[in-house]
Amino acid sequence: MDFIEKARIMDGPRINRALARLASEIVEENHGAGDLYLVGIRRRGVPLAERMADKIADLEGDRPPVGVVDITLYRDDLSTVGAKPIVNRTELPGDIESRNIVLIDDVLYTGRTIRAALDQLIDFGRPRRVQLAVLIDRGKEHRELPIQADYIGKLVPTKKSEIIKVMLQEFDEEEGVVIVERPPEETT
Amino acid sequence: MTTDAVFNRKHLLGIRELEAGEITHLLDTAETFREISKRDIKKVPALRGRTVINLFFEPSTRTRTSFEIAAKRLSADAVNVSVSTSSVSKGETLMDTARNLEAMSPDCIVVRHSMAGAPQQLARMGNSPIVNAGDGSHEHPTQALLDALTIREYKGRIEGLKVAIIGDVLHSRVARSNIHLLTKLGATVCIAGPGTMVPAEFNEFVETGLRVEKRIEDAIEGADVVMVLRIQRERQDTAFFPSMREYAVHYGLRRHHLERAAPDAIVMHPGPMNRGIEIASEVADGSSSLILDQVTNGVAVRMAVLYLIAGGSHAEVDVDKLAPVENQAKKQKGSIG
Numbered sequence: 216m217d218f219i220e221k222a223r224i225m226d227g228p229r230i231n232r233a234l235a236r237l238a239s240e241i242v243e244e245n246h247g248a249g250d251l252y253l254v255g256i257r258r259r260g261v262p263l264a265e266r267m268a269d270k271i272a273d274l275e276g277d278r279p280p281v282g283v284v285d286i287t288l289y290r291d292d293l294s295t296v297g298a299k300p301i302v303n304r305t306e307l308p309g310d311i312e313s314r315n316i317v318l319i320d321d322v323l324y325t326g327r328t329i330r331a332a333l334d335q336l337i338d339f340g341r342p343r344r345v346q347l348a349v350l351i352d353r354g355k356e357h358r359e360l361p362i363q364a365d366y367i368g369k370l371v372p373t374k375k376s377e378i379i380k381v382m383l384q385e386f387d388e389e390e391g392v393v394i395v396e397r398p399p400e401e402t403t
Numbered sequence: 404m405t406t407d408a409v410f411n412r413k414h415l416l417g418i419r420e421l422e423a424g425e426i427t428h429l430l431d432t433a434e435t436f437r438e439i440s441k442r443d444i445k446k447v448p449a450l451r452g453r454t455v456i457n458l459f460f461e462p463s464t465r466t467r468t469s470f471e472i473a474a475k476r477l478s479a480d481a482v483n484v485s486v487s488t489s490s491v492s493k494g495e496t497l498m499d500t501a502r503n504l505e506a507m508s509p510d511c512i513v514v515r516h517s518m519a520g521a522p523q524q525l526a527r528m529g530n531s532p533i534v535n536a537g538d539g540s541h542e543h544p545t546q547a548l549l550d551a552l553t554i555r556e557y558k559g560r561i562e563g564l565k566v567a568i569i570g571d572v573l574h575s576r577v578a579r580s581n582i583h584l585l586t587k588l589g590a591t592v593c594i595a596g597p598g599t600m601v602p603a604e605f606n607e608f609v610e611t612g613l614r615v616e617k618r619i620e621d622a623i624e625g626a627d628v629v630m631v632l633r634i635q636r637e638r639q640d641t642a643f644f645p646s647m648r649e650y651a652v653h654y655g656l657r658r659h660h661l662e663r664a665a666p667d668a669i670v671m672h673p674g675p676m677n678r679g680i681e682i683a684s685e686v687a688d689g690s691s692s693l694i695l696d697q698v699t700n701g702v703a704v705r706m707a708v709l710y711l712i713a714g715g716s717h718a719e720v721d722v723d724k725l726a727p728v729e730n731q732a733k734k735q736k737g738s739i740g
Contacts, residue, residue, distance in 0.1 A: 285435075288449035288477075288710075301409075301428075302435045302710070338444045 218378065218395035224371060227390035230350065230383075233368035234263065237348050238270035240366050245315050248272075250343070251279035252314040256286065256332050257303055259321040262385040263350060267319060282307035284318075289331035305335060312340040317366075321381040323349040326362035351379050351392060410711050414526045414533045417542035418583040426551070426584060433552050433700070433707035439476055440702055450479035453510040453713045457483045458500065459536070460516040465674055465698065466536050466545070470513050473705035479510070479713060501525050511713040514538070519576075532712045540574050546673055547580035549704040551588070553697050554628055557669050562589035565665070567622040569656060570632030570681050571600045571643070577673045578632055586612040595622035596632075596654055599643040619654055626664045631656050631672045631682045647680055657683040661691065669693050 225233070245251055248271050255264030264281045272278035285303040318332055329347060336345060348366035353373045355363070373379065373394065380393050408424030410432075418426070439447055455474040459467050467483060474481035486500060497516065504512060511532045514522045519539035526533040537543040554561055566585050572578045572594050585592050594601055595616040605615045616622040623629055634650065644650045661668060670682075670692045678684050687694060 288439075288447040290449075302432050304435050304438055306438075334448070338446070339442065 218380075219398055221377065221394045221396050223391060223393050225369065225392035227384075230368075230390055230392065231266075233350060234266050235270050237366045237368060238267050239274060241267070241317055241346075241348065242271055242274055244346075244365070245317075248275040248277040248279050250313070250315045252282065252309075252311055252316050252342070253279050254282045254284055254307070254316055254318050254332070254336065256284055256318060256320040256328060258386060259381055259383055260319045262383050263321060264319040267317075267348070280309055282311070284332050284335050286328055286331035286335060289335050291327060291331070307336075307339050310340065311336065311342050313343050316342040316345045318345060318347045320347075320349050321383075322351045322353060322379050323347070323362075323364050323367075324353045324357050324379075326358045326360040329362045330360050350381060353379060413712070414522070414535075415544055415708055415712060416522050416526060416533065416535045418544045418547050418580045418587070419542065421544075421583075421587070423587045423589075426548070426587060429548055429704070429707055429711065430552055430555060432711060433548065433703040434555075436476075436706040436710070437552075437700065437703040439706070440699070445476050446478055447476070448478045449710055450474070450477040450510075450714055453477075453479040454508070455479045455481050455511045455513060455709060455713060456504055456509045457481060457513045457536070458486070458504065458515070459484065460486050460497070460514075460521070461537070463515055463536070465701070466515065469698070469701040470534075470536060470545075470705050470709075473702050473709055476702070477706055477710055477714075479709065482509075497521055497524070498528065501529055505529050505531050511709060534708055534712060537576055539576065540579070541576050542580045542583075543576040543673075544580050545701070545704055545708055546577045547584040548708070549697055549701040550577075550581055550630065550671060550673070551584055552700045552704055553671065553693050554669070556696070556700070557693065558627060561585060564590045564627040565625055566590050566592050566628040566630060567619075567626040567664075568592060568594045568630045568632065569619050569622060570596045570654060571634055572596055572605070572632065573600045573602065573643075574635045575632045578630075581630065582608075582613060593622040593626065595619045597644045597650070619656070620660060620663055623660050623663045627668055629656065629661070629664060629668055629670050631670065633673060633675065634677055634681050647677075651680045655679070655681055655683060656686050658685050658689065661686070667691075671697055674698070 242248055253264040253268050255261035261283050268278050268281050283306045285305050287302045316336060346365040349364045350368040352364050352367045352370045376396055378395050380395050382389050382391050384390050408422050410425040410428045439445060457467055457470050471481045471483060509531055511534060513534045513536050514525060515536040516538050519541035521538050522533050522535040535542055535544055551561060558564060568578050568581060582592050591612050593614045593616055595618060601615060668691060670686055672682055672694050676682055676687055678687060686692060
C-alpha cells in the first residue's frame with residue numbers, strides 16, 4: 216500500500232549525530248562503559264545498538280557487548296494478529312546479571328514492545344539496572360503502559376493516524392526518518 | 404530467511420499435502436525455538452493460557468514427552484490422555500473421546516492412533532486443530548520435520564542430498580513422511596529392505612526422486628544421510644522375513660556399510676532402537692550417529708508446530724479437500740501415501 220510522505224524529520228547525518236549524543240549521555244549516566252550491555256530490539260533496534268556500541272568504543276575505548284531480543288514470543292496480541300509472524304532468534308551472549316542494560320529501539324510508541332522486551336530480559340537474569348534509549352519518541356500521550364525512555368534521539372509528537380518510518384542502510388535503501396500517513400480514501 | 408509460502412494451516416495431518424515453502428517455514432521457526440531449550444529458564448509466554456491435549460491411543464514415550472515438553476516451554480497447559488485401544492471398540496471410542504475432549508475447549512489436540520486416517524477423521528468431524536503424532540502406517544509429520552531439521556543442522560541443506568532409508572518401509576509412517584518431505588525439498592531418496600517390506604511397485608515413484616534398491620549396500624553407496632527404520636514387531640501380523648537374525652545379517656546397518664557412504668555421512672534412527680537387529684551398537688553409538696540430536700530437535704520442531712497451530716488465527720482449510728487416506732500396509736501394494 217502507498218503512504219503519503221508528510222515530512223522528512225531526519226537524514227543520515229542527523230541520525231548519526233543523535234546516536235553520538237545518546238552514546239555520550241549513556242556513558243555519562245553510567246560512569247563509563249564498564250558494566251554496560253546494549254540490547255537491540257529486532258529489527259531496527261539491532262543496527263542502532265551496534266552503531267551505539269561503536270560510538271561508546273570511540274569515547275571510552277571499551278566496546279560494550281551487544282545482545283538481540285526478538286519479542287515475537289512475548290507479544291500480548293498473538294491471538295489478534297492474523298498471519299503468524301516469523302519468529303527470529305534472541306541472542307544474549309554472556310551474563311546479563313549485574314550489568315547495566317540499555318535497551319535500544321528505533322521508535323517508542325505505545326510501550327508494549329518495551330514491556331515484552333523487559334519480560335524477556337528478566338527471563339535471562341537479573342540485571343542491576345535497565346534503561347531505555349530510542350531514536351524517536353512519539354510522545355507520552357500515545358503510551359498504553361507506564362514506560363518512558365531515558366535517552367531520546369528526537370521527540371516527535373504525532374497523530375495516531377501517522378506512522379514513523381525509520382530507514383537504516385542495514386535494511387533499507389536509504390537512511391532517514393519520515394512521517395507518513397495512510398491515504399484517507401484507502402479502505403484496507 | 405526467504406519463505407515464499409508460510410505455514411498457516413489449522414491442522415498438521417501429514418507432509419504429503421504441504422508445499423515446500425510451508426515446510427521451510429516450519430523448519431525455520433523450529434531453528435529459532437532450538438535456542439529456548441538452551442536457556443536457564445526454558446520457557447517463553449507465547450502460548451500462555453492455551454491448552455494442548457496429547458491424545459495417545461498407542462504407547463509412546465519419546466513423542467508424547469517431546470510434545471508435552473514443547474507445550475510447556477511455550478507456557479501452554481499440556482494434558483496427557485493415554486487410551487488403550489485393545490480394550491475398546493475403536494471407531495466409537497475415537498469419536499466419543501474426541502467429542503468429550505472437545506467439550507473442554509482445547510486449543511490443539513495431538514493425536515496418535517494405530518489406524519491410518521484417525522487424525523483426518525478428527526479434523527473432519529471436530530472443531531479443534533489437530534496435530535498428527537503418528538497414525539498407523541500412514542504419516543508421522545513431526546518426525547520427518549525433526550529429521551529434516553537435524554539434516555539441515557549438519558549438512559546445511561536438504562536440496563541435492565542423497566538419503567538412504569533402510570528397513571521396513573512398508574509399515575513405516577516415518578519413512579512415508581520422510582520420503583514426501585525430502586523429495587519435496589529436492590533430495591534424492593533411495594530405499595532398501597526385504598522385498599516384502601519394500602515392494603517393487605515403489606519404483607513407480609522414481610520421477611519424484613525415489614529409487615528402490617534390493618541390497619542396502621547399493622542404497623548406501625554415496626549417501627549423505629543413512630536413515631535406519633525400526634523393525635515394527637507390533638505391526639506385523641504375518642511373517643515378512645524368516646527371523647530377526649536373518650534380518651540383522653542382511654539388512655542390519657553395520658560399520659563397514661558406512662565405508663560406501665559419502666565421507667561425512669550421518670546416521671539417523673527414529674527410535675526406539677532394536678540394537679543388534681536393524682542397527683549395530685557400534686553404529687548407533689558411533690561418531691556419525693545423530694540419534695540423540697534428533698530427539699533434541701524433536702522438541703524444537705514440536706514447539707514450532709504448536710506455536711503455529713495453537714497460537715493465533717488460521718486460514719480455514721477445507722478438510723474434505725484433503726487427499727483421502729489409504730492404509731498402505733493393509734493394501735499391501737505400492738503406493739506412497
